[in-house]
Amino acid sequence: MLTPRKFNSSIGTFKSTIDYKTLIPVRVIDIILDESHPEYEKYAKTRAIGAIKYRFLDKIVNEDEPEKLPVAFPLNQTIKTFPLKNEIVLLQLATSPEAITSKDSEVVTYYSSIVNVWNDINHNASPDSDSTSNTVDLGYEFKENSELKPLHPFNGDTIIEGRHGQSIRFAGARSFKNTISTSDNDSKPFIILSNGHEKSSGDEFYVEDINKDKSSIYITSDHTIPLDQSRDKYASAKERPTLAKSYKGSQIILKSGRLYFDAKEEDILFSSKGVFGVTSEAVHLDGNQYVGLDATKIYLGESAMRFELQPVILGNQLELFLLTLLSSLQRVSNVLTNAKVIDGKPIPLVNKEGPVLKADIKGLLNQINPNGNSVLKSTKVFTE
Numbered sequence: 001m002l003t004p005r006k007f008n009s010s011i012g013t014f015k016s017t018i019d020y021k022t023l024i025p026v027r028v029i030d031i032i033l034d035e036s037h038p039e040y041e042k043y044a045k046t047r048a049i050g051a052i053k054y055r056f057l058d059k060i061v062n063e064d065e066p067e068k069l070p071v072a073f074p075l076n077q078t079i080k081t082f083p084l085k086n087e088i089v090l091l092q093l094a095t096s097p098e099a100i101t102s103k104d105s106e107v108v109t110y111y112s113s114i115v116n117v118w119n120d121i122n123h124n125a126s127p128d129s130d131s132t133s134n135t136v137d138l139g140y141e142f143k144e145n146s147e148l149k150p151l152h153p154f155n156g157d158t159i160i161e162g163r164h165g166q167s168i169r170f171a172g173a174r175s176f177k178n179t180i181s182t183s184d185n186d187s188k189p190f191i192i193l194s195n196g197h198e199k200s201s202g203d204e205f206y207v208e209d210i211n212k213d214k215s216s217i218y219i220t221s222d223h224t225i226p227l228d229q230s231r232d233k234y235a236s237a238k239e240r241p242t243l244a245k246s247y248k249g250s251q252i253i254l255k256s257g258r259l260y261f262d263a264k265e266e267d268i269l270f271s272s273k274g275v276f277g278v279t280s281e282a283v284h285l286d287g288n289q290y291v292g293l294d295a296t297k298i299y300l301g302e303s304a305m306r307f308e309l310q311p312v313i314l315g316n317q318l319e320l321f322l323l324t325l326l327s328s329l330q331r332v333s334n335v336l337t338n339a340k341v342i343d344g345k346p347i348p349l350v351n352k353e354g355p356v357l358k359a360d361i362k363g364l365l366n367q368i369n370p371n372g373n374s375v376l377k378s379t380k381v382f383t384e
Helices: 302-307 315-337 348-365
Strands: 024-031 052-056 071-074 088-095 107-114 158-161 166-171 190-195 215-219 252-255
Touching: 052 088, 315 348
Parallel strands: 071 107
Antiparallel strands: 024 052, 024 088, 052 071, 088 107, 158 166, 166 190, 190 215, 215 252
8 A cells, every 4th residue: 555645735826726627728848757756755656657847927936946946747647648748738736645634625636637728739838938948848858849740620529639640540430531530320330440540731620541650440221332452462362351441331440551369378360250361571470389170161272262172182092003013913923924825835024024023013012001101192281
């Protein structure tokens, strides 16, 4: 359990001039983000993460000594947006850790929303108007990127945006710039998770582009997503699947430079009611124990699927056939070796070929083994 610390001393006259419902805008001077900060231990270590040092907008203070400034802690425990230096946040009072063990009504200063001064996702810093510097100190070497634009809102959207061109959009209603919702799927939900938005130099808002954003996940219910497929070769399919940009329905689309799935404990399993298709420059399957394929029919090659002209030979069955054939020839070789004319004289040409044929048959018989391994059969590939 967190050891209570006395934070009320940081509030000063602020506590006596407001009530719990008052929100006060202040400017962020410093923020504690890790244990390297000089005041990390002062404010109870992990409790200090996200704490800001601030000043009131109407007061002039020495910002070179942030340790003398009051402190405020993040109000929300589950969703946090850490402010940058010179951004404006709203303060309010709420219960302190001391209230757990004390009968007094201890309170602490917390901060909540970053004031959306510029309606900019990268930063909303608002330094003093009398500042002589042309650059804004955002702290921690944060780099301003004016080419990143906020998402263009659709009607009724819920949007979560980061500072670096990443977002989650919960949408569904028809709206200006919304090309996904149409008259026949109006108000049907879709979710877009996008990372790595394209940069632009204008003042316009941004609308996600699955073909240009670095990585995207689209979750739809009855929509068409204009995805440009990397490949559309489906020569092995009996029925060519609907292209991604033409399909309409409930689907999940993942688009990125690389997709990597790794199950560190158990399995990765795919189950499809319809077709499971793969199209790529190269396809490889590697298994330490085995690679199994099973279907009513298994085709190797496009023409094999279309015409079924060349079925695969069964190794044991073929060797049984060869064994029968070679055994018959072996008997013939014995007859040829001892063949005579009607008066009992040998037939030199025939008798000569008998042993030769017998030797050839013996060599062939040594190569087959209908009940086990042989030089003719693979030790890795098996079929029915």
